[in-house]
Amino acid sequence: MPRRSIKEERRTQILDAFEICVARYGVEGATLERVAEEAGLARPLIRHNVGNRDDLLDALLERYLESSERSMQELVAALPQDKRLETLIDWLFGPAMVDHREVLVSNALIAAAAERPKLARAMRDWTRAFIADIARVVAEARPEAEQDAVEAVAAGIAAAYLSVESMAPLGPMTDLRRTSKAAAQRLAGTLEG
Amino acid sequence: MPRRSIKEERRTQILDAFEICVARYGVEGATLERVAEEAGLARPLIRHNVGNRDDLLDALLERYLESSERSMQELVAALPQDKRLETLIDWLFGPAMVDHREVLVSNALIAAAAERPKLARAMRDWTRAFIADIARVVAEARPEAEQDAVEAVAAGIAAAYLSVESMAPLGPMTDLRRTSKAAAQRLAGTLEG
DNA sequence: TCGTTTATTGTCTATCTTGACAATCTATAA
DNA sequence: TTATAGATTGTCAAGATAGACAATAAACGA
Numbered sequence: 001m002p003r004r005s006i007k008e009e010r011r012t013q014i015l016d017a018f019e020i021c022v023a024r025y026g027v028e029g030a031t032l033e034r035v036a037e038e039a040g041l042a043r044p045l046i047r048h049n050v051g052n053r054d055d056l057l058d059a060l061l062e063r064y065l066e067s068s069e070r071s072m073q074e075l076v077a078a079l080p081q082d083k084r085l086e087t088l089i090d091w092l093f094g095p096a097m098v099d100h101r102e103v104l105v106s107n108a109l110i111a112a113a114a115e116r117p118k119l120a121r122a123m124r125d126w127t128r129a130f131i132a133d134i135a136r137v138v139a140e141a142r143p144e145a146e147q148d149a150v151e152a153v154a155a156g157i158a159a160a161y162l163s164v165e166s167m168a169p170l171g172p173m174t175d176l177r178r179t180s181k182a183a184a185q186r187l188a189g190t191l192e193g
Numbered sequence: 194m195p196r197r198s199i200k201e202e203r204r205t206q207i208l209d210a211f212e213i214c215v216a217r218y219g220v221e222g223a224t225l226e227r228v229a230e231e232a233g234l235a236r237p238l239i240r241h242n243v244g245n246r247d248d249l250l251d252a253l254l255e256r257y258l259e260s261s262e263r264s265m266q267e268l269v270a271a272l273p274q275d276k277r278l279e280t281l282i283d284w285l286f287g288p289a290m291v292d293h294r295e296v297l298v299s300n301a302l303i304a305a306a307a308e309r310p311k312l313a314r315a316m317r318d319w320t321r322a323f324i325a326d327i328a329r330v331v332a333e334a335r336p337e338a339e340q341d342a343v344e345a346v347a348a349g350i351a352a353a354y355l356s357v358e359s360m361a362p363l364g365p366m367t368d369l370r371r372t373s374k375a376a377a378q379r380l381a382g383t384l385e386g
Numbered sequence: 387t388c389g390t391t392t393a394t395t396g397t398c399t400a401t402c403t404t405g406a407c408a409a410t411c412t413a414t415a416a
Numbered sequence: 417t418t419a420t421a422g423a424t425t426g427t428c429a430a431g432a433t434a435g436a437c438a439a440t441a442a443a444c445g446a
Contacts, residue, residue, distance in 0.1 A: 004443070006393080024307055028222030031433065042395065043434090049393095052435070104304070107359070111300065114217055114362035124363045131369075148375065155369065156376030159356035160349055166300070166359070169307035170317045176324075176348065182341065183349030186383050187376060197413070199423080224403065235425065237406090242423095245405070387446100394441070402433070411424070416417100 010049040014039050015063055018056050023104035027057065027112035061122055064105060068126070071102075072133050085141035085188055088134070092161045093181035095174075103165035131158045142191040149191060156187045203242040207232050208256055211249050216297035220250065220305035254315055257298060261319070264295075265326050278334035278381055281327070285354045286374035288367075296358035324351045335384040342384060349380045 017039035021030035036043040113120040135154035210232035214223035229236040306313040328347035
């Protein structure tokens with residue numbers, strides 16, 4: 001008898017819009033009004049399908065953690081057989097690394113974590129996992145390298161990538177992208193021989 | 194006849210509070226109410242001494258640009274005669290690098306720059322100036338190094354520093370601080386010989 | 387067709403935020 | 417002392433925001 005539910009579609013539609021707003025305005029600036037407009041839905045539908053503000057943030061966090069882990073795994077899985085580390089750097093600092101939203105979202109979440117212990121824990125884990133993923137590629141590419149060296153190089157590459165992506169609101173900055181990529185390549189080079 | 198003006202003191206007091214709120218809540222989350230409470234002043238005094246929201250942001254930006262340029266110059270000026278680059282890295286990644294507020298403010302300003310062209314220009318310049326300051330120290334320490342190499346190393350060190358400081362809301366993260374410092378040292382090492 | 391379940395819309399209230407202005411208080415110099 | 421410029425406080429209106437709920441519309445199965 002019931003009408004078929006489209007709650008799941010609506011939910012992802014709303015979370016997409018919320019994610020865009022968080023990336024653009026920050027967690028505090030992502031008002032329900034803006035989210036509703038971005039989603040092309042009436043505001044009460046947000047409440048109906050997801051819940052209140054806290055529910056939105058919880059849902060976004062959960063979805064973001066899963067999706068960014070998945071996309072990183074896919075990225076690593078798509079790496080070729082040889083020159084894996086070099087290719088990873090090429091991809092990370094490529095001109096069209098996704099649409100820049102991913103890192104903007106993580107930045108907004110990190111910034112908002114100051115007053116939200118749960119968020120802080122989650123983003124701490126997220127950061128460590130991201131670096132660890134890079135470290136794995138580095139370790140495979142340079143099997144003889146020491147553990148500490150691998151970790152330092154991975155952290156450096158991750159920092160360069162995150163830093164460049166954080167600047168997206170400032171516009172292209174292709175020079176910074178180029179020099180940051182060069183820095184990553186230099187770091188990788190320190191593990192050779 | 195007039196009563197002596199304390200507008201300047203009040204102004205810095207208010208901008209201090211605004212800066213703290215921007216670091217903690219982001220530009221959108223730094224409401225006048227929070228600023229007033231943080232400053233320990235009545236809200237109308239903000240208007241009386243600085244102006245409306247936009248005036249606040251303009252004033253903060255101007256002050257921030259000047260003060261961060263000055264503090265960077267002082268940092269460089271305070272470097273010892275030898276081991277300048279190594280010391281700079283020690284200081285940048287030291288445990289108590291100021292109070293973490295500086296980079297949080299710049300992050301908030303960068304995030305808010307998406308919809309404010311003037312802000313975007315200013316923060317683009319700020320970023321380039323920061324890297325250039327580091328590049329100068331690097332170039333002095335490694336006079337034989339190529340320009341491109343110097344720029345890459347400087348960008349890498351800057352990225353590592355900014356990245357670590359951005360994580361301040363997540364708590365200490367001393368491991369990340371250590372590995373990031375090691376990455377910076379590695380990068381510096383690529384210019385030797 | 388009809389009833390049930392869900393989607394969608396409309397509306398209301400409480401609170402927050404901002405901007406603005408009037409009124410009062412206070413220090414300082416004439 | 418007194419006039420004056422400025423500091424401080426109080427208050428209000430307009431708009432934005434969030435939360436909640438009732439009412440309506442639409443789909444689906446019996």
